Amino acid sequence: MSFTHSEADPQTLTQNVRVQYERFPFPPLALGALEQVKPPQADGAFAHWYIHGRLPKRPLRILDAGCGTGFSTLKLAEANPDAEITAVDLSQASLEIARARLTSAGHLHRVKLLRADLQALPKLGTFDYLHSSGVIHHLPDPAAGLKALRSALAAEGVAYLMVYAAYARKEILAVQQILYSLWKNPEDWNEGLMLCRTFFRGLPEGHLLKRHYQRAIAVATEMMGAEAAASDAFLVDTWLQRCEHLWTQPEWFALLSQCGWQPRRWLDEQAWNLADYLPGLPDYLQTLSQTEQLALIDQLRPPQNFALYVTSHFDPTSVAGQQARVRVRSQDIPVPFGFVSLQENLLDNGRGIRLELTEQTRRVWLNIKGQKSWAELNEPGPDLSGFWQQLLDYGFVALKN
Ligand SMILES: C[S@@+](CC[C@H](N)C(=O)[O-])C[C@H]1O[C@@H](n2cnc3c(N)ncnc32)[C@H](O)[C@@H]1O
Numbered sequence: 434m435s436f437t438h439s440e441a442d443p444q445t446l447t448q449n450v451r452v453q454y455e456r457f458p459f460p461p462l463a464l465g466a467l468e469q470v471k472p473p474q475a476d477g478a479f480a481h482w483y484i485h486g487r488l489p490k491r492p493l494r495i496l497d498a499g500c501g502t503g504f505s506t507l508k509l510a511e512a513n514p515d516a517e518i519t520a521v522d523l524s525q526a527s528l529e530i531a532r533a534r535l536t537s538a539g540h541l542h543r544v545k546l547l548r549a550d551l552q553a554l555p556k557l558g559t560f561d562y563l564h565s566s567g568v569i570h571h572l573p574d575p576a577a578g579l580k581a582l583r584s585a586l587a588a589e590g591v592a593y594l595m596v597y598a599a600y601a602r603k604e605i606l607a608v609q610q611i612l613y614s615l616w617k618n619p620e621d622w623n624e625g626l627m628l629c630r631t632f633f634r635g636l637p638e639g640h641l642l643k644r645h646y647q648r649a650i651a652v653a654t655e656m657m658g659a660e661a662a663a664s665d666a667f668l669v670d671t672w673l674q675r676c677e678h679l680w681t682q683p684e685w686f687a688l689l690s691q692c693g694w695q696p697r698r699w700l701d702e703q704a705w706n707l708a709d710y711l712p713g714l715p716d717y718l719q720t721l722s723q724t725e726q727l728a729l730i731d732q733l734r735p736p737q738n739f740a741l742y743v744t745s746h747f748d749p750t751s752v753a754g755q756q757a758r759v760r761v762r763s764q765d766i767p768v769p770f771g772f773v774s775l776q777e778n779l780l781d782n783g784r785g786i787r788l789e790l791t792e793q794t795r796r797v798w799l800n801i802k803g804q805k806s807w808a809e810l811n812e813p814g815p816d817l818s819g820f821w822q823q824l825l826d827y828g829f830v831a832l833k834n
Pocket of ligand 1: 447450451454459460498499500501502504505521522523524527549550551552565566567568571572670
């Protein structure tokens with residue numbers, strides 16, 4: 434399913450997308466905003482660990498494809514302190530904000546910023562970690578973008594792609610179609626914004642689309658702050674997009690495969706277990722193939738976009754789901770991933786798994802600094818082997834190479 438405000442050719446549409454992001458750079462975040470946020474997908478070493486079961490050789494070469502105002506680039510720079518980063522975007526205005534953001538955080542010396550169209554990416558060399566969040570669905574020709582990115586992936590490289598899921602955006606699509614049928618002059622952004630605000634204000638309380646809007650604003654406020662959630666840029670990005678594709682899971686996987694990509698693991702893996710949604714039908718579940726299960730989960734899971742790690746080809750000898758293979762050995766040295774957070778006695782892996790710590794395991798966690806082996810960290814008292822295995826299985830720690 435795709436949605437554009439006109440039936441223009443890909444070049445004109447790309448130009449329209451550019452005009453939009455020149456005028457409304459995204460995300461509309463002040464420099465220094467959301468310092469405490471540590472997205473797991475920003476960590477390239479984690480991505481390699483998650484997919485290959487081992488930490489990558491460093492320094493990593495990282496591409497942020499469609500970097501916007503550089504918030505994602507900043508998080509990549511923070512999570513990968515010795516990486517060389519290239520950040521590409523169609524919008525010069527966005528790149529200027531990205532430059533200021535990276536300069537003020539002291540990372541610009543190892544970040545190259547480049548204006549380019551992902552559908553016709555210039556030769557930039559290859560990258561060990563490729564990050565693209567919220568971008569591919571805005572390309573008039575997403576296959577061209579996906580193929581260009583595929584050519585920029587190093588052997589053993591990993592990519593993280595976040596794109597729009599059709600079932601998560603039914604209400605947004607409905608509003609976009611209504612607004613586009615009312616919007617007389619698509620060049621006139623003030624008209625579009627006026628229509629959008631007046632439309633939501635006028636909808637009766639309790640209306641499905643109004644409730645959805647209120648929820649979207651509340652979520653954006655929590656994630657980006659009140660100012661960004663109330664901004665023109667947020668309204669435009671959500672309800673007045675120039676070009677947008679929405680995919681179901683089978684459509685998304687088919688497109689990836691056509692472009693030389695192999696889906697590997699979801700970021701939000703715990704949301705992709707069919708038995709959690711159909712617990713009353715165990716006999717039926719057993720008859721379904723994995724492909725059928727994925728398609729059903731797509732319709733049943735909470736309305737989230739696709740946050741997926743992909744590689745160029747599936748290498749069955751590498752460890753996809755390191756749970757099955759990596760075993761705790763006493764001489765191994767655990768290294769905590771930087772985005773894991775501890776609040777009181779709850780350890781959060783940033784991907785939906787929380788471990789409740791005892792007094793003993795809390796003390797031990799605070800000692801894991803990538804220097805001591807499991808054996809040295811062991812305390813007299815209850816056996817910790819189950820705790821060590823959980824830390825590995827759920828990606829709280831990696832093992833030092
Ligand atoms: C929603 S923003 C996402 C920004 C950033 N990745 C993030 O997660 O904060 C989408 C970005 O994609 C960029 N973009 C859209 N089409 C593009 C294209 N063909 N080539 C490069 N960048 C593009 C836009 O300019 C915009 O900055």
